[in-house]
Amino acid sequence: MNAHDTQALQAAADPPASVRPPWWTSGRAISIASVIVFLVVWQWVTSAGYVEPIFLASPTAILDVAYDQFFVSREIYPHILVSLTEAFVGFVLAIVVGVLLGLAMGRFDRLRAVFEPFVMALYATPSVALLPLFILWLGIGLWSKVLIVFLGGVFAILVNTMAGVRGANPKLIETAQSFTASEGEVFAYIILPSAMPFIVAGIRLAIGRVLISVFVAELYASNQGVGFVVTQAAASYATALMLMGILLFTLAGVALSQALTWVEDQFLGRFREH
Amino acid sequence: MLSSAPAMDGNNAQILCKDVSHWFFKSDGTPIQVLDRVSLTLEPHSFTSLLGPSGCGKTTLLRVIDGLIRPAVGTVTVGGEAVTGPSANRAMVFQEHNLLPWKTARENIRFGCKLVGIPANESLRRANEAIALMGLNGFEHHLPSQLSGGMKQRVGIARALSIHPQFLLMDEPFGALDAQTREVLQIELLKIWEADRKTVVFVTHSLDEAILLSDRIVIMGTRPGHVKAVIDVDLPRPRSDDMRADPVWTNLRRHLWQLLKPEMIEVVG
Numbered sequence A: 001m002n003a004h005d006t007q008a009l010q011a012a013a014d015p016p017a018s019v020r021p022p023w024w025t026s027g028r029a030i031s032i033a034s035v036i037v038f039l040v041v042w043q044w045v046t047s048a049g050y051v052e053p054i055f056l057a058s059p060t061a062i063l064d065v066a067y068d069q070f071f072v073s074r075e076i077y078p079h080i081l082v083s084l085t086e087a088f089v090g091f092v093l094a095i096v097v098g099v100l101l102g103l104a105m106g107r108f109d110r111l112r113a114v115f116e117p118f119v120m121a122l123y124a125t126p127s128v129a130l131l132p133l134f135i136l137w138l139g140i141g142l143w144s145k146v147l148i149v150f151l152g153g154v155f156a157i158l159v160n161t162m163a164g165v166r167g168a169n170p171k172l173i174e175t176a177q178s179f180t181a182s183e184g185e186v187f188a189y190i191i192l193p194s195a196m197p198f199i200v201a202g203i204r205l206a207i208g209r210v211l212i213s214v215f216v217a218e219l220y221a222s223n224q225g226v227g228f229v230v231t232q233a234a235a236s237y238a239t240a241l242m243l244m245g246i247l248l249f250t251l252a253g254v255a256l257s258q259a260l261t262w263v264e265d266q267f268l269g270r271f272r273e274h
Numbered sequence B: 001m002l003s004s005a006p007a008m009d010g011n012n013a014q015i016l017c018k019d020v021s022h023w024f025f026k027s028d029g030t031p032i033q034v035l036d037r038v039s040l041t042l043e044p045h046s047f048t049s050l051l052g053p054s055g056c057g058k059t060t061l062l063r064v065i066d067g068l069i070r071p072a073v074g075t076v077t078v079g080g081e082a083v084t085g086p087s088a089n090r091a092m093v094f095q096e097h098n099l100l101p102w103k104t105a106r107e108n109i110r111f112g113c114k115l116v117g118i119p120a121n122e123s124l125r126r127a128n129e130a131i132a133l134m135g136l137n138g139f140e141h142h143l144p145s146q147l148s149g150g151m152k153q154r155v156g157i158a159r160a161l162s163i164h165p166q167f168l169l170m171d172e173p174f175g176a177l178d179a180q181t182r183e184v185l186q187i188e189l190l191k192i193w194e195a196d197r198k199t200v201v202f203v204t205h206s207l208d209e210a211i212l213l214s215d216r217i218v219i220m221g222t223r224p225g226h227v228k229a230v231i232d233v234d235l236p237r238p239r240s241d242d243m244r245a246d247p248v249w250t251n252l253r254r255h256l257w258q259l260l261k262p263e264m265i266e267v268v269g
Helices: A003-009 A027-047 A059-072 A076-107 A109-124 A127-138 A142-166 A170-178 A183-220 A226-235 A239-271 B058-066 B105-115 B120-133 B149-161 B179-196 B207-213 B241-245 B247-268
Strands: B015-025 B031-042 B047-051 B073-078 B090-093 B167-171 B199-204 B216-221 B226-232
Touching (some): A059 A239, A109 A142, A183 A239, A183 B105, B058 B073, B105 B120
Parallel strands (some): B167 B199
Antiparallel strands (some): B015 B031, B015 B073, B216 B226
């Protein structure tokens, strides 16, 4: 009866080597080659003098500045610390509030009716436009930036979480109820797992918004932070330092995104939509 | 063996529906009556099929018996107690199996046990028992997406059986399966049921399925859903597929079709 199914699940014999695509046609190999070519062209264009160093620093010049900043003068660390604190506090608050409020608003229609107009209005507003107001309220220190980061990230998480809750299969909810599940059990065993991929997608979307918020907030008004370093460097035509600062933001974004992918693969693979 | 079922005698395993009427509301607020004064007595340890065209309220009636839907009017008494909500003595098997996609076959079976409060070690034992009974050995650790339609429904039935219910409520469980799988599962269900005779309510579209499995067939009509006729199936137990050629079967089939035909034409036309 099941023999056929079992067979289909077992791996078949390996194909002959001749039909395998060569290693250099794999997506990863092409991506790596592409980056190397890009860096080589960049280095060549800048070091051969086709572009003024003020407009574009060469990769090696950026590495030199990074070496100085990280290992010799060590001036970058306090700025990194400030930016990380802003991003971390704001992001964590955004996740906590976005997930909890999103779950509640997804489950309770009346609560959604109360908050939805504000959520939609604020989601549509570029949050950095509120920065002058927050600086008026909270000054140019940590908390105005935390608030901007929070607002930048929270709605993407909230709206996605809400969509995930509302998308939970009503048939599975009915099934659990038929097995005498309470409202709390329905929430814990059906709704939360169903919403999980959406929550992660919301957090992923929020990463970019959080980094933009940190950067713009420091650009607009501050005296420390990586965004401030970039602004200062640009003002004094220290193009290599400016590019290094920008690259730090790039690295932060990539690292967060990769960390999320890792968490997803480790713990959430099963909750992906089937 | 641990069992939630008390001594199953007398009316303890009976299902009684009295003057059950129910309405749904369309999105614009217009009420539609789905059940009209349905009264039924389902005998203890009997297998009853609810047969009728789409929209006759048979699925709604099954949910009313389970307690998922509280009827607007009328009462349902199951095993001597008025139904006020789902209970651990009734288990439902759904048409689309309704397995949690992120749980393996065995975890899905144990999920039902967990919800009705069966301790973990006991639920593991019961799940393994149900896996063996339903021919799921070797598939315990598969996710539903890795199982065929028939296997998924086996898991759905195993999940229902492992809470050891007194009543099994089946909502077109084989409706979405291909013809061959369907026949295999019908015969297996028949064997399982004839071994311990729970009180079963089985919703179906299929005349032959109803005849093969049931002691009694309730024919329902539409607009609004009502009981049109209750017919006993006078075929001996144990039943088998070979009885299809029996004159009792063929006459009964003709009779059922005569009763259903006007309803079907109304629905289709």
